[in-house]
Amino acid sequence: MKTPERIRPLIEEGLIDEVICQLMGGKEAMVYVVRCGENVRCAKVYKEVNRRSFHHSIDYTEGRREKNSRHARAICNGTRFGRKARHDAWQSVEVDTLYRLAAIGVPVPQPYNLFEGVLLMELITGGNGGVAPRLNDLKLTAEQSRDYYCLLVRQIVRMLCIGVIHGDLSPFNVLAGSRGLVIIDLPQAINAAHNNNARSMLLRDVDNLAAYFGRFAPDLLAMDYGSEIWSLYQGGKLHPDVDLTGYIERNRKPANVSGVLRAVDIVLKKEAAWQRYKFEMGRHARRR
Structure with missing residues (x-):
């Protein structure tokens, strides 16, 4: 089949030799069967931010910690760079989680490489x-x-x-x-x-x-x-x-x-009393 544009960088880097067929598509990614030397694997191509039908809900991203302070500020400010950083973090979470789960015996596909928004993993x-x-x-x-x-x-x-x-x-x-x-x-x-x-x-x-x-x-x-x-x-x-x-x-x-x-x-009564106290203190301060 015709090589998807997003997979071309992996072919140029020698990570993939051939795209065999499309396996499935979803809200977040398209998955292809690919040949890597003598091995047949799958390539998960994460959709670009503006082409996804599923948005990263705060329900999922709440509590995730961004190690890079510049990225964290950009994500918080919602800049274009921040949206890309959030998208990249979304991908890396999957790779990190796959390794963590495999280490404790949970059956998950083995990841091999994450390159240019494409996750190469076990078929x-x-x-x-x-x-x-x-x-x-x-x-x-x-x-x-x-x-x-x-x-x-x-x-x-x-x-x-x-x-x-x-x-x-x-x-x-x-x-x-x-x-x-x-x-x-x-x-x-x-x-x-x-x-x-x-x-x-x-x-x-x-x-x-x-x-x-x-x-x-x-x-x-x-x-x-x-x-x-x-x-x-x-x-x-x-x-x-x-x-x-x-x-x-x-x-x-x-x-x-x-x-x-x-x-x-x-x-509620304690809060009302506290607000009255702050108001009175502020009024006295202004009179001085």
């Missing part, structure tokens, strides 16, 4: 030697669904143990490879300790998987692994081999609404 193949299908393209038995669900929940636990939440995990972002399930697409991964949306994103990842597998095994819909995992994480009791039940004890005690309202009223 995940299926049992027949062809490109691995996405989980969403499979028709599963109830038993397979239960096995796959438990396996992915275990990977979610492993990820959270090092503070990582996928943030967009679904059957579309899991491949059924010849060696098992492989998690892909991680540029929006978040740091659980620094993002106020961490809990809701974790629950959404788990719920997305439960909804899919629940189509084949309805009993999975009664499980609440997300809340259980987050509760263990908050309590400092989460570890890779933790025993999960899928259930969590709910607090059935009625809320003390009147007590809460009294506390809010006290806080």
